Amino acid sequence: MLEQIGQAPADVIGSTCESALPHTFGEWTGCPYCAMGGDEEFTEGADPCFGGFSVVSTSSYTDQGTQQKGTIHVVRDITDRRSAEERYRLLFEQVQEGVYVADPAGRLIDCNDAFVHMLGYSNRDELQVLNLDKEICVDPNQREAFRREIETHNYVRNFEVTLRRRDGTLLLAVESSFATRDATGAVERYQGFVLDMTEKRRAEDEMQRRNRELNALNAMAVVAAQSFDLDEILNLTLRQVVTLFAAESGTVYLSDVDSPTYRRRAAWGPRSRDKGRPAEISFPEGFGDLVIRSRAEVVTAEYLPHLPPGVAEFLRSESDRSWIWVLFWAKDSPVGLMGLCSHLGYQYSSNDENLLVAISRQLATTIEKVRLYEETCRAYEDLRKTQEQLLQSEKMSAVGQLIAGVAHELNNPLTAILGYAQLLETEGLNQRAQDFVTKLFKQAQRTHRVVQNLLSFARQRKPQRDEVDIRKVLEETLTLRDYDLKINNIKVERDVPSEAAMVVADPHQLEQVFLNIINNAVDAILETGRTGALRIRISSFGGNICTHFSDNGAGIKDPKRIFDPFYTTKSVGKGTGLGLSICYGIVKEHGGDILASNNA
Template sequence: MSASQKAGDKTPTAESYRQLQEQNRQLRRILEITRILNTTLNLDTLLNTIIAMARDITATEAASILLLEPSSGELHFKAATGAKEAEVKSLVVPLEGSIAGWIVTHNRPLIVNKASEDHRHYQQVDHLINFSTRSILGVPLSVKNRTIGVIEVVNKAKDLPFTEHDREILETLAAQAAIAIENAQLYKNLQDQIKAREEAQSRLLHTEKLASIGQLVAGIAHELNNPLTSIIGYAQLLQYNQKPGETQSDLDIIVDQARRAAKIVRGLLTFARQHPPEQKPVQINDIINSTLNLLDYELRTHNITWRTHLDPNIPLTMADPNQLQQVFVNLTNNARYAMSTAHGGGELTITTETGPSLLPESLPDQPVIRVIVQDNGPGIPPDILPRIFDPFFTTKSVGEGTGLGMSVCHGIISEHKGHIWAESSPGEGATFFVELPIVAPVLDSTADSPPLLDASTLNSQARILLVDDEKEILTVLTRFLQKAGCRVDAVSNGRAAFPLLEQTDYDLILCDIRMPGISGPEIYRYLQTKNPVQAGRLIFITGDVVNPATQRFLEETGVPCLSKPITPIELLQKLAQSGAIEASPDGIPAESPEDITAEGDEL
């Protein structure tokens, strides 16, 4: 045998040996892949492992996995090799007009060795990442005869064509990968459901906690209203009897501080609100603009610039505009405080938009109006973020905040069947989200509420009955009403009021609601039976406006009600506006020689 013949026999034998070695390597990799795929349920880790191995066993330049989104019928890149992985993963590939779509639709592998000549090649990917696809091998990812996606490898090394052996080896990998991907997706879905349930439970517990605290606060606020009314009333009474000087200044301080306490009580009552908000058609954009106009001076003087991105197509919805403005005022003021304290200024951005809820488990399949309030302040530390809606929690210095603002916001938005939450990273500012359901407006054709008093039935000599179990309130209101020229009877319980109501035709009856023994509503029902005309002259003065029973009673009867703490001056102003009394030229009610008439339980 010649040397040339021996050399000719050696070459094919060496090539066969090389091919056998490559096949053995690929098989070992497949076995290794099977072992690795069974060690993780993290979807991202799994997908990146699969494409790295696919690229290795097929000796290609790049690899990717696209998964099918059943609801949209589109393919989404979930993993890709290469420097521009992020750009690729942002792409959506249609089923029609793409090689990947053809593979998924026909549930068959496909070899395309000249991609530029194939009309199914989706060239947008190449354009985005500045890549040249010359050849493609793709196989479907199938589980139980259901195609969930496709795995592709691109550009065989040395520009060799893809072979049937490449197809077989990639199909072997795909068979194992599809099962692993399906399991990882199921695990991820389960984890997402558990997380969503935990978040929903957390919000429910938080809401229940706020509700229970609200009941306690409502009771405390009611008890504070009575002494506050007395403190302010007596201080104002002294102011009218004192000449200008140091004592007058001291009285001014007492009144100012008592008003400050009254403001805190109003915050407590707002937080403890248990009745549905007043619903009327509102435009959220208008409330935002009104809020910013209201706070413009505060923002400017604290070096806060603000801008808005308000969707002009925001629909009307049924809501309480005053309550919503209170929410946006609180959010804006908190952002202003955070930015000015940390940086001496900052930028506030408020955005409105509509669309699906970002909390689909809370507002499923329901479009919402979303308001986003974003600042570039110091952000909220992770350990504080879960507590920001807790009542009385504040990071402000003593005297700068009561810790009720965010709790009030939470309560108001919850009453509107919406949600409020915050997202923040330290040093990157804070973003608050408010989502409100879109409720079709219902136009109210009813007329405006009538004035508290009918001016035609009263004059400066009006005969008035006061009924309140707080004797200090009785005394101070009686003295002020007498200064207005009214004739006043005052009793401290409902039982003592009955004989007076039988003997006297009162022009006005001012009555507390909650009293020991006979309550205000019982007095009203008594008058309805005995003297319906006098029943129409009754006005309640109470600090119990958040009690559900009180709310129902007032709504059912339509009896006017003034909320404590009400100062005597405010009460006189309301009576004067209705024509019940006459004010002296200098604005102070005129003196009257009448003495206090106290019957029943005397003062």
């Protein structure tokens, strides 16, 4: 006190308070500290003499000798402490994080306005009547883990908690708290900072969702760019979409070109009840005027009343699931549709619908690209076949010219042989010689017919056609090779109809075709060195007669070249490579087709 007023003890003892103490910070009479505290034993407030803040302890005493009563004031300057408390209080009230103080039983002792507003209450009184552990914290297991962490370390940092707001909604937060303990080490209270993470978590979830969408779209784009297999593209894409939307199942249907029929091309989902849907569905009435006019890409339950009955019945899912369909548009009509089914109550948001539209457009473009590629491949294959046919025609033209020369050279000696054979028949030979001459004449006639056929083929003249039974021609041809077939242990299996198989053809030329094919079959069987089987089937379809030859021989090395002139796989001296070329020409002149292939 003496230091504050700058006086010695002798200067102030016996003086009144009014004369000894300064009046700088207030007007007062008598004793400033008595006026400040009244009858209170302890008083805290602004110091009327020296400024700042003081705490005053007041007590009375009585002098032993004079019995005079007096008052003792003990004054302590608490200006610095009061300033620190004010700063703490300011921080407590204005900090954006929620701050609370609670006892071990969960009763809130104090909290700031941020904590009140965070939980949706209007004032602290509403909040402080609640139990933090039982009524605000949602998960008891979280609170138990919080207590264990506090017991172990006396604090927690960034501890995740779920709190319940006043309106019942949940709040995700992180808490950093510490415990204040008494002299025995028991926890007296918890003090903590709570940070609302709801918006941050929502933003993180949104960012993760966007990343999943971008990854899925990128994966779909990669598949579409690297593959032309439409089934592979649809199945992989559908799998991505089902996973992306956490759906139970999904289905993709595509239509044939310019057709109202849609076929299931992909399905995915462990609980795929879509197996109950037909694998093929036809919509003769289309999707209805509303869908076509608005070019709708997403079809939900709201569209059902406006769709044709068949379409509505097909799209409608079972009552215990949520569903959505998207259409793949090409030009002015849908070429396909994709459906997703989810658990009951799942709501497809506008963001979901926009994403599905983006996927459907990408798929529609991919479908169009693949179909264009398939059309190009078909056109290329048709062109290749046309070129092969043109090349074959050119080869046959070349071989025709060669055959014409050979046939002319053979024709003259054959004429002489026929003439001499006829002369010998008139010479009165014995019976045995007469039989030999007769056979010689018949074979010479047959050879002459072959030469005439070659000349006819080379000159591209039409054969002499009659109505013949192709079964009879086949049997006559087999008779010519009957002996060879038997000695080589080759069994002939016939599958011919009981009724006549009539065709308009030259029987001699057909016999030549059959004989060449049978000769090649026999040679192929003999190459294997095992028991052979030659199966011949005659069937009819669409007004045409088909004769099918198959054997268990070595097979055809190159079916594409088998009708080329001079192409042969036989050893030197055993084949010229002209037999099947001639067969090709004969069949084509008859307006037919001849094909060769190996068994699968």
